Amino acid sequence: MGKNVGRFLAKNGFEVVPIVRKGGKKTVDFGQVVISENLAESSLTGSVKGSVALLHFIGKGRQTADSSYDAVNVNLTRNAVALCKKAGIKKIIYLSGLGVDKKSTLGYFISKFKAEQEIVKSGLDYTIFRPSYIMGKNDPLSQILAGQMRKGSVVIAGSGKYRLQPVLVSDVAQVVTKAISAKQFSKKIIDLVGPQVVTYNKFVKDLVGAKAQIRHVDFEQAYHDALSSSDSQFGVDDLSILVGDYIGNHKKLVDISGIEFTKYGDMLQACRLS
Numbered sequence: 001m002g003k004n005v006g007r008f009l010a011k012n013g014f015e016v017v018p019i020v021r022k023g024g025k026k027t028v029d030f031g032q033v034v035i036s037e038n039l040a041e042s043s044l045t046g047s048v049k050g051s052v053a054l055l056h057f058i059g060k061g062r063q064t065a066d067s068s069y070d071a072v073n074v075n076l077t078r079n080a081v082a083l084c085k086k087a088g089i090k091k092i093i094y095l096s097g098l099g100v101d102k103k104s105t106l107g108y109f110i111s112k113f114k115a116e117q118e119i120v121k122s123g124l125d126y127t128i129f130r131p132s133y134i135m136g137k138n139d140p141l142s143q144i145l146a147g148q149m150r151k152g153s154v155v156i157a158g159s160g161k162y163r164l165q166p167v168l169v170s171d172v173a174q175v176v177t178k179a180i181s182a183k184q185f186s187k188k189i190i191d192l193v194g195p196q197v198v199t200y201n202k203f204v205k206d207l208v209g210a211k212a213q214i215r216h217v218d219f220e221q222a223y224h225d226a227l228s229s230s231d232s233q234f235g236v237d238d239l240s241i242l243v244g245d246y247i248g249n250h251k252k253l254v255d256i257s258g259i260e261f262t263k264y265g266d267m268l269q270a271c272r273l274s
Contacts, residue, residue, distance in 0.1 A: 001057045001095065001134065001169065001172070002018065002020075002055070002057045003027070003028065004136060004169045004170070004172075004173055005055060005057070005172065005173045005176050005177075006018050006028070006030055006031060007029070007030050007173075008170070008173035008174070008177060009173075009177060010030040010031060012177065014177075015031070016030055016031035017031055017032055017033075017034055017047060017048050017051065018030065018031045018032075018033045018034070019033075019034050019035075019036050019039070019044070019048075020033055020034070020035060020036070021035070021036070021037060022035050022037065032047075034047045034048070038075075038076060038079055039058075039076055039079040039080050039082075039083050040079045040082070040083075044083060045083065045086045045087045048083070048087045048089065049087045049088060050087070050088055050089075051087065051089050052089070052090075052091060052180060052181065053089065053090075053091040053092065053093055053180045053181075054080060054083065054084050054089050054091070054092045054093070055092075055093045055176065056077065056080045056092055056093065056094045056095070057095050058072065058076050058077075058080075059072065059073055059095065059097075059112075060072035060073055061108060061235065061237065061238065062235035062237065062238065063107070063108075063237075069107055069108055069110075069111035070111055070114070072111075073108075073111035073112055073114070073115050074111050074114045074115050074118065077094070077115035077118045077119065078118050080092065080094075081118055081119060081122045081124065084122075084124055085122075085124075089124075090124060090125055091124065091125045091126065091127075091180065091181075092119055092122070092124050092125075092126050093126070093127045093128075093129070093176060093179055093180065094115065094116070094119055094126065094127075094128045094129070095129050095131060095192075096112045096113075096115065096116050096128050096129065096130045096131075096189075097109065097112045097130055097131065097241070098130045098131055098132045098165070098191060098192070098193065098246045098247075098248050099130070099241065099244050099246035100112045100113050100116065100130055101113065106237060106240050106241070106244075107237060108237040108240075108241065109241075116128050116189065125186055125187060126187060126188075127179040127185040127186070127187075127188055127190065128188070128189040128190070129172075129175075129176075129179075129190055129191075129192040130189065130190065130191050130192060130248065131167065131172070131191075131192035131193070132164055132165040132166060132167060132191075132192070132193045132194065132246065132247075132248060133164050133165075133166045133167075134166070134167055134168075134169050134172055134192075135166045135167065135168050135169060135267050135270075135271050136168065136169030136170070136270075136271065137270075137271065139169070139271075142207070142271060144233045144234070145204065145207060145208055147233065148212075148233070149208060149211075149212045152213065153212065153213040153214065153215050154204055154208050154212050154213070154214050154215070155215060155216075155217055155222070156200060156201065156204060156214060156215070156216050156217070157216075157217055157219045157222035157223075157234070157239055157242070157243075158216070158217075158218070158219030158222070158243060159201075159216075159219075160199060160200045160201035160204070160216060161199050161200070161201065162199065162200050162242055162243045162244070162245045163197050163198065163199050163200070163245050163246075163247060164197070164198055164199075164200060164203055165193040165194050165196070165197050165198075165246075165247055165248055165250065166194045166196075166198070166203070166264065166267060167192060167193055167194035167261065168194070168261070168262040168266075168267045168270065170262070171194075171259065171261050171262050172192060174257070174259050175192065175253070175257045175259065178257055178258075178259070184256050185256065188256070190252065190253060190256060191248025191249045191250070191252065191253060192248070192253065193247070193248035193249070193250050193253065194250065194261060194262075194264065194267070195250055195261050195263060195264065196263070196264035197247055198264065200242060206268050206272075207268060207271065207272060208272075209272060219239070219243070222234070222239060223236065223239055226238070226239055
């Protein structure tokens, strides 16, 4: 997300300051890169002082004993808010998750809701996006499916009837760019979803094509593997989010943004794996 949105902004006249962790500098080909471990370094303030917006895309989708959801999703958001205040940045744009809600019991969603509340209560102007699956070249889910293809088959946990609402990363870049200054995005929480709802079965079949064998595994077994094996490509919360069947309001997104979103079939042409 950061690379794609950053490149789009740089190509459209914005001065971009990419903030990356140590070792990530060589992967960024735009802007004056700044190194930061946790967004709390005092030296960081001068590098971003007076910026019109901070785009906060840092997030963790799978926690470990050494790196919890709260440590990344909540604490780094708290640091991002503090950085905005120290640097005189009045706007923050945050990527949360589709399905996040105050009533959530899922650890990932709880941490994202807490992060949202850090922003909402900060006094800053904000736009919080709740995205479905964001498609693009080498996105995380595509990489997982490609890895499974190389091993001979693509695995679907359970029925596969749960749904996605994919959106293309280039469309996301356009929406985020508008959200930086357009008043209609001010202090809004918006579903970031594409124009078509598809089942995971259909999505996998469409994306990998006819060359890959697709097999279903019992969801309970997939959940057990995710719980007990560090080699599992999907984490426990990844599976819970997939089967959550979360669908967003695309019409509202179109009305606010005014952009024409890429159709599902065209997304597939851009990202097909086979």
